[in-house]
Amino acid sequence: MPVNSFDNFPMSWKPDKKELKRPFYLSIASLLEQEIMSGLLAPGTKLPPQRELADFLDINFTTITRAYRLCMAKGLIYAVTGSGTFVSPNAARSVTISADKISSECIDLGFVASFEQSNDIVAETVKKVIDKSYLEMLLNYNDPTGLPHQKKAGLNWMESFGIRSDSECMAIVSGSQNALAIALVALFEPGNRIATDTYTYANFIELAKMLHIKLVPIPGDQFGMLPGELENQCCQTDIHGIFLMPSCGNPTTIMISDSRKQELATVIRKHRLILLEDDIHAFLTAGIEPDYKQPMFELLPEQTVYICGTSKSICSGLRVAYMVFGEALRKKILQAIFNINVKTSSLDAEIITELILSGKAFEIVSRKKQLAQSANSVYEEFFPQNSSGHRLSFYRWLPIQGHCNAEKIVADLEQAGIRVFHSNRFLSGHTASDQYLRIALSSTNSLKELRGGLEILKQYLS
Amino acid sequence: MPVNSFDNFPMSWKPDKKELKRPFYLSIASLLEQEIMSGLLAPGTKLPPQRELADFLDINFTTITRAYRLCMAKGLIYAVTGSGTFVSPNAARSVTISADKISSECIDLGFVASFEQSNDIVAETVKKVIDKSYLEMLLNYNDPTGLPHQKKAGLNWMESFGIRSDSECMAIVSGSQNALAIALVALFEPGNRIATDTYTYANFIELAKMLHIKLVPIPGDQFGMLPGELENQCCQTDIHGIFLMPSCGNPTTIMISDSRKQELATVIRKHRLILLEDDIHAFLTAGIEPDYKQPMFELLPEQTVYICGTSKSICSGLRVAYMVFGEALRKKILQAIFNINVKTSSLDAEIITELILSGKAFEIVSRKKQLAQSANSVYEEFFPQNSSGHRLSFYRWLPIQGHCNAEKIVADLEQAGIRVFHSNRFLSGHTASDQYLRIALSSTNSLKELRGGLEILKQYLS
DNA sequence: CGATTTGTGTGTATACATTTG
DNA sequence: TCAAATGTATACACACAAATC
Numbered sequence: 001m002p003v004n005s006f007d008n009f010p011m012s013w014k015p016d017k018k019e020l021k022r023p024f025y026l027s028i029a030s031l032l033e034q035e036i037m038s039g040l041l042a043p044g045t046k047l048p049p050q051r052e053l054a055d056f057l058d059i060n061f062t063t064i065t066r067a068y069r070l071c072m073a074k075g076l077i078y079a080v081t082g083s084g085t086f087v088s089p090n091a092a093r094s095v096t097i098s099a100d101k102i103s104s105e106c107i108d109l110g111f112v113a114s115f116e117q118s119n120d121i122v123a124e125t126v127k128k129v130i131d132k133s134y135l136e137m138l139l140n141y142n143d144p145t146g147l148p149h150q151k152k153a154g155l156n157w158m159e160s161f162g163i164r165s166d167s168e169c170m171a172i173v174s175g176s177q178n179a180l181a182i183a184l185v186a187l188f189e190p191g192n193r194i195a196t197d198t199y200t201y202a203n204f205i206e207l208a209k210m211l212h213i214k215l216v217p218i219p220g221d222q223f224g225m226l227p228g229e230l231e232n233q234c235c236q237t238d239i240h241g242i243f244l245m246p247s248c249g250n251p252t253t254i255m256i257s258d259s260r261k262q263e264l265a266t267v268i269r270k271h272r273l274i275l276l277e278d279d280i281h282a283f284l285t286a287g288i289e290p291d292y293k294q295p296m297f298e299l300l301p302e303q304t305v306y307i308c309g310t311s312k313s314i315c316s317g318l319r320v321a322y323m324v325f326g327e328a329l330r331k332k333i334l335q336a337i338f339n340i341n342v343k344t345s346s347l348d349a350e351i352i353t354e355l356i357l358s359g360k361a362f363e364i365v366s367r368k369k370q371l372a373q374s375a376n377s378v379y380e381e382f383f384p385q386n387s388s389g390h391r392l393s394f395y396r397w398l399p400i401q402g403h404c405n406a407e408k409i410v411a412d413l414e415q416a417g418i419r420v421f422h423s424n425r426f427l428s429g430h431t432a433s434d435q436y437l438r439i440a441l442s443s444t445n446s447l448k449e450l451r452g453g454l455e456i457l458k459q460y461l462s
Numbered sequence: 463m464p465v466n467s468f469d470n471f472p473m474s475w476k477p478d479k480k481e482l483k484r485p486f487y488l489s490i491a492s493l494l495e496q497e498i499m500s501g502l503l504a505p506g507t508k509l510p511p512q513r514e515l516a517d518f519l520d521i522n523f524t525t526i527t528r529a530y531r532l533c534m535a536k537g538l539i540y541a542v543t544g545s546g547t548f549v550s551p552n553a554a555r556s557v558t559i560s561a562d563k564i565s566s567e568c569i570d571l572g573f574v575a576s577f578e579q580s581n582d583i584v585a586e587t588v589k590k591v592i593d594k595s596y597l598e599m600l601l602n603y604n605d606p607t608g609l610p611h612q613k614k615a616g617l618n619w620m621e622s623f624g625i626r627s628d629s630e631c632m633a634i635v636s637g638s639q640n641a642l643a644i645a646l647v648a649l650f651e652p653g654n655r656i657a658t659d660t661y662t663y664a665n666f667i668e669l670a671k672m673l674h675i676k677l678v679p680i681p682g683d684q685f686g687m688l689p690g691e692l693e694n695q696c697c698q699t700d701i702h703g704i705f706l707m708p709s710c711g712n713p714t715t716i717m718i719s720d721s722r723k724q725e726l727a728t729v730i731r732k733h734r735l736i737l738l739e740d741d742i743h744a745f746l747t748a749g750i751e752p753d754y755k756q757p758m759f760e761l762l763p764e765q766t767v768y769i770c771g772t773s774k775s776i777c778s779g780l781r782v783a784y785m786v787f788g789e790a791l792r793k794k795i796l797q798a799i800f801n802i803n804v805k806t807s808s809l810d811a812e813i814i815t816e817l818i819l820s821g822k823a824f825e826i827v828s829r830k831k832q833l834a835q836s837a838n839s840v841y842e843e844f845f846p847q848n849s850s851g852h853r854l855s856f857y858r859w860l861p862i863q864g865h866c867n868a869e870k871i872v873a874d875l876e877q878a879g880i881r882v883f884h885s886n887r888f889l890s891g892h893t894a895s896d897q898y899l900r901i902a903l904s905s906t907n908s909l910k911e912l913r914g915g916l917e918i919l920k921q922y923l924s
Numbered sequence: 925c926g927a928t929t930t931g932t933g934t935g936t937a938t939a940c941a942t943t944t945g
Numbered sequence: 946t947c948a949a950a951t952g953t954a955t956a957c958a959c960a961c962a963a964a965t966c
Contacts, residue, residue, distance in 0.1 A: 023934055049951055060936045065953075073651070081952040082943025098606050098800040111603070119601040126597065126809070130588050139581040139779035141573070144560050174636055174781070177804045185672055189535075190652040207801045210647055211673075236942090311804075317601035319636070319807045338560040339669045340802070342639045342773075345781045345810050347588070485955060511930055522957045527931075543931040544964025698963085 011048035013041060017057060024059055028067035036076050036087055047077065047085040075209050078430055089424060096206045097421065107453035110419035112250075112395050113443040114312045115371040118364045122315045122355065129347075129354050138350050144343035145334065146172030153353040154322040157361070158308050161282040162294040165301075165324045171337055174319040174344045176280050176309030177203055183305045186336030187274050187329060188213050188240060194276075195233060195242040197225055199426040199436075201250045201278070204243060215243075217429035222388055224249070224256030227263040234271040241274040246296055248281035251426045251438040252397050253389035255285060258293040265299040274329070275304040280321075283313040283365050284372070284392045302326040305333070310352050312394065313368065314361050318348040375441035375450055382454040394442035400435050400461060409437075416460055418453045473510035475503060479519060486521055490529035498538050498549055509539065509547040537671050540892055551886060558668045559883065569915035572881035574712075574857050575905040576774045577833040580826045584777045584817065591809075591816050600812050606805035607796065608634030615815040616784040619823070620770050623744040624756040627763075627786045633799055636781040636806045638742050638771030639665055645767045648798030649736050649791060650675050654702040657695060657735070659687055661888040661898075663712045666705060666740075677705075679891035684850055686711070686718030689725040696733040703736040708758055710743035713888045713900040714859050715851035717747060720755040727761040736791070737766040742783075745775040745827050746834070746854045764788040767795070772814050774856065775830065776823050780810040837903035837912055844916040856904035862897050862923060871899075878922055880915045 013035060021027045035041045047053075050068065054061035068085055071077045079085040097111055129135075137147075146154070151167040158165075173179045180203075188194070190212035196204070198217045208215050216239060218229045225244065233239060244264075246256040256264070268275055277296050285292050297306035309321035325333055337343075355361040372392045379396055389397060400409070406422040413420055423436035439457070444450040475497060483489045497503045509515075512530065516523035530547055533539045541547040559573055591597075599609075608616070613629040620627075635641045642665075650656070652674035658666070660679040670677050678701060680691045687706065695701060706726075708718040718726070730737055739758050747754050759768035771783035787795055799805075817823040834854045841858055851859060862871070868884040875882055885898035901919070906912040 025934075051951075062937080062953095063935060066934090068952090079952060080943075081941065082950070084951065096797055096800045098804065113603050116602045119598045122601050123592075123597045126592050130585075130592055135585045135588065136581045139584050139777050140578045141575050141773075141778045174807075175804050177800075178802060181802045190674055203801060203804075206797070210798065210801055212652055311603075315601050316603045317805075317808050319803070319805065335558055335668070336672065338558045338639075339665060339672055340640060340643045341781070342560065342637050342665075343779075343781065345636075345807050346779050347813075348807050348809065351809075487955075513930075524932095524958080525956060528956090530931090541931060542964075543962065544929065546930065 011052060011056065012045050013047055013053075014056065015053075020057065024057075025063050025066040025070070028057075028064065029070040032067065032071050033074070033076060036071075041087050043087050043089045045087045047087065049084055073212060080430075086430070089427075089430065097202050097425075105417065106414060107418045107449055107456070108443045109440045109450075109453050109457070110421050110438075111443055112312075112440040114316045114394065115368045115375075115442045116316065117371065118367045119315060119317075121360050121364050121367075122318070122351070125355050125358065125360055126351055128358075129351050132350075138346035141343065143346065144338060144341075145170075146344070146349055147346060150346070150349045150353045153356045154308075157356045158282075158306075158322060158324065161279065161286040161308070162298055163306060163308070163324055164298070169327060169330055170322060170324045171334065172344050172349050173321050173323055173337060174341055174348075175311055176278060176307050176321045177207070178319070178341065179305075179307040179309070179321045179323045180204060180276065180278065181207055182323070182333065182336045182340055183276055183307070184208065184211050184213060185340065186332040187305070192240040193237060195225075195230055195239050195273070196428045197244070197249060197252065197254075198428060198431070199249075199252050199423060200243065200428045201245065202421070202425050204278075205426070205428055215428040217427075217431070220252075220254065222254065223260045224254055225260075225264060227260070227267050230264065230267050231270075234267065234273070239271065239273060241276060242268060243276045243278070244296065245278045245281065247279050247285035247292075248390045248393055250281075251395065251421075251423070251436070253393040253395065255289060255292070255390055256296075258291055261293075261296050261299060265296060268300060268303070272303065275300055277304055277306045278309075279306060280309040280312050281390075281393070282308060284369065284390065284394075288369075288392070289390075297324060302328055305329060313365055314352060314355055315364075318351055320344065320348050320352045372442065374447060378447055378450055379439065379441055379454060382458050395438055395440045398437045398439055400437055406435070413457065413460060416456050418456050420457065473514060473518065474507050475509055475515075476518065477515075482519065486519075487525050487528040487532070490519075490526065491532040494529065494533050495536070495538060498533070503549050505549050505551045507549045509549065511546055535674060542892075548892070551889075551892065559664050559887075567879065568876060569880045569911055569918070570905045571902045571912075571915050571919070572883050572900075573905055574774075574902040576778045576856065577830045577837075577904045578778065579833065580829045581777060581779075583822050583826050583829075584780070584813070587817050587820065587822055588813055590820075591813050594812075600808040603805065605808065606800060606803075607632075608806070608811055609808060612808070612811045612815045615818045616770075619818050620744075620768075620784060620786065623741065623748040623770070624760055625768060625770070625786055626760070631789055631792055632784060632786045633796065634806050634811050635783050635785055635799060636803055636810075637773055638740060638769055638783045639669070640781070640803065641767075641769040641771070641783045641785045642666060642738065642740065643669055644785070644795065644798045644802055645738055645769070646670065646673050646675060647802065648794040649767070650702060655699060656738075657687075657692055657701050657704040658890045659706070659711060659714065659716075660890060661711075661714055661885060662705065662890045663707065663740070664883070664887050667888070667890055677890040679889075682714075682716070684716065685722045686716055687722075687726060689722070689729050692726065692729045693732075696729065696735070701733065701735060703738060704730060705738045705740070706758065707740045707743065709741055709747035709754075710852045710855050712743075713857065713883075713885070713898070715855040715857065717751060717754070717852055718758075720753050723755075723758050723761060727758060730762060730765070734765065737762055739766055739768045740771075741768060742771040742774050743852075743855070744770060746831065746852065746856075750831075750854070751852075759786060764790055767791060775827055776814060776817055777826070780813055782806065782810050782814045834904070836909055840909055840912055841901065841903055841916060844920050857900050857902045860899045860901055862899055868897070875919065875922060878918050880918050882919065 015031045050064040051061045054064045193214045193216050195216045195218050197220055218225050297304045306324040406424045410422050421438045477493045512526040513523045516526045655676045655678050657678045657680050659682055680687050682688055759766045768786040868886045872884050883900045
């Protein structure tokens with residue numbers, strides 16, 4: 001993080017006193033916004049302390065607090081008590097990851113797709129579904145949270161991951177991301193705080209930012225988030241929720257150990273946090289990893305929203321995820337589902353249902369696991385030292401050293417023909433000591449292409 | 463609206479001084495919340511003025527302002543400068559309308575479905591789509607805003623309503639409601655204000671409430687919202703956007719006249735409002751109503767989000783809507799789409815596309831129009847006096863008199879065997895002088911059932 | 925129509941918490 | 946370990962705006 005070298009020198013930003021109109025705080029905020037958006041104030045720049053700027057402008061310092069707060073709400077700046085106020089690293093740009101606009105020239109090791117090679121099985125099943133006698137029943141407004149047999153199939157599917165619930169406390173929604181959006185809108189207010197891993201799912205970061213929900217990064221180790229650190233933060237500030245991907249963290253590939261789950265659950269219970277458990281990788285972990293016992297939902301059923309998307313495990317194009325939640329959260333979540341989606345396509349849900357009931361879903365999962373295994377083996381040919389982390393993950397987390405500028409690394413690699421994402425993109429806070437790259441293994445059309453991409457990467461890093 | 467009769471008497475709410483802990487404003491807010499949620503303070507009750515309560519508690523009155531503001535943000539109370547602060551009519555309950563949980567004993571004249579009788583045509587087309595050679599292309603993460611040919615078909619569809627745009631400035635999303643959620647999250651901040659008709663789409667009211675966006679009701683006449691009133695409100699407070707359904711307002715069935723559109727556009731342009739144009743009823747109006755010229759998007763292409771859902775016109779179960787927007791809004795909207803949906807099911811979009819390209823969509827529309835015409839004729843047999851309003855609307859707006867209690871009317875009618883919605887449910891503000899019922903004509907399985915429902919209604923009202 | 929009531933917006937004073945050195 | 950630097954939270958004073966009578 002670039003630190004302003006004029007620390008005790010003339011202030012890094014001196015707004016023109018003449019430009020200052022009443023109300024002061026609005027005027028100051030918009031001057032600052034212009035300055036940042038135009039690039040005159042670079043990311044990482046330390047802004048003048050509130051009292052200093054106030055002295056300079058000859059107003060009360062809490063008026064500056066207010067101006068800064070406005071810019072903070074827009075994500076332009078961030079503040080650390082004791083240290084100062086800084087321009088955000090991502091002030092001008094956004095870090096959302098989507099499959100849109102990938103230059104076809106590039107090998108994509110950035111966006112994590114889902115080994116789409118198994119979609120022929122899905123295509124077959126689609127044909128079966130449309131031959132059903134009740135096809136027309138799938139085309140109306142009814143059953144906004146899913147048809148009863150679809151919900152039952154979903155519960156059935158999740159039972160193999162250790163989930164026990166009933167149709168009343170679950171809903172079918174349009175994908176994991178959609179489920180997260182629903183949960184955030186339903187259960188949190190602007191200004192609320194949610195604890196996350198230091199490195200977390202980039203789209204969750206963006207979603208929270210859009211909804212003005214603050215993320216509080218909590219340090220972790222190889223077994224996941226540290227309960228002590230979570231406890232500390234909960235005591236220090238008012239934290240309302242926590243976001244975890246216990247089966248395989250994105251981007252770190254960390255699986256939370258069972259004993260760690262227990263410890264975290266204790267803290268979460270004590271502070272009555274709402275747990276958002278994104279278990280999109282359950283299919284790679286439950287029944288496979290020896291230490292796996294159960295999802296955290298089973299430890300905290302009353303205060304958890306369990307989200308089980310089928311995009312990675314079954315089919316990415318059919319937008320289906322299951323949400324399971326405690327009775328106490330039910331009303332608000334259903335409300336939010338009606339307000340954001342009205343309903344999820346019954347046709348998509350029916351295809352997923354048929355895949356599950358016919359056993360084809362397991363076939364797909366097993367094929368994807370094989371593909372993942374092969375891809376991971378290839379990866380390990382190139383980067384053998386990186387032994388920790390999930391063995392079947394669709395992506396890997398590669399520590400890099402010596403290269404200081406994140407933007408440059410990514411741009412260089414794109415020039416060289418591969419797309420990857422730098423760890424900065426996954427930072428929920430502002431501290432970045434180490435550097436990593438997230439390497440997607442599931443988006444190339446063949447192992448050969450993957451090999452080609454990794455070759456380029458290895459060459460660049462050496 | 464019930465007015466507290468103790469106006470100049472002991473205050474309607476006297477919090478216990480001993481219960482007051484620091485921080486005062488939080489303590490006061492939570493006491494008030496408990497009181498309201500437990501029903502001890504009834505909806506409509508006037509709360510003590512800020513100064514009076516402050517005197518009583520012996521603290522500064524702006525601390526009361528803050529406590530009240532917190533409850534206001536939660537929708538528990540509302541305030542009118544000069545008049546006082548009141549408990550919200552809907553403090554405890556929500557007004558979202560969905561197809562969930564309709565007692566099968568009841569004839570549904572509440573939820574507006576879409577004459578689902580035409581879904582056999584859709585079912586046929588589904589079969590055609592799955593025989594396509596490129597079915598597998600519909601099952602992956604690609605093209606999150608729609609495949610190029612799907613977007614082209616959408617533009618083609620909207621051209622008949624008068625929309626001219628290009629693929630870059632449009633996106634396929636998961637239904638109109640989803641489009642509204644995306645637009646609100648993308649383009650507005652918590653605390654922003656949006657102008658709406660006095661009576662407006664109930665789910666939009668809820669959505670705005672959930673996102674802490676304030677609605678400002680603007681009076682209208684038979685030709686739509688009054689430009690002068692809009693102008694007034696814009697000058698008085700800081701308004702950021704406006705929500706309109708020009709082709710056929712929900713619930714009022716008002717079609718905004720072309721000259722009114724021009725006048726409103728002038729005000730909207732002057733104050734740089736973002737226009738959210740929900741044109742779900744375009745298919746009932748464009749090319750049919752003699753006065754119809756064009757959507758408002760064409761008058762204000764740079765500052766409008768045009769939303770064209772296919773749920774009412776083509777098929778309700780396939781969750782597809784088109785969003786068209788100005789270049790300036792593009793980046794933020796795409797961002798929000800990725801964050802809320804990732805993508806919309808390409809399969810659903812493909813079916814809608816095929817329906818449009820094959821001409822079946824027009825067939826469906828024409829069938830739905832016939833059904834709407836028949837249903838409206840039946841309605842007019844029962845309620846002939848109600849001549850104004852859209853001739854083909856899927857619902858009607860029935861003025862009622864003499865019956866004072868909204869909850870009772872609705873409960874009575876449910877008892878009698880029909881579900882309807884009272885105008886209070888559609889109030890964007892708090893003023894309710896007249897009373898209406900919205901009567902859905904499109905949700906019964908037959909005209910006979912509709913007739914049965916209207917019979918019950920007429921009997922009750924006479 | 926002008927005084928009064930009542931809510932809103934803006935700037936300020938003060939106590940406090942966290943980080944850094 | 947403590948003091949200085951720095952941001953945060955809370956309460957207050959005052960000018961203003963809108964509605965009411």
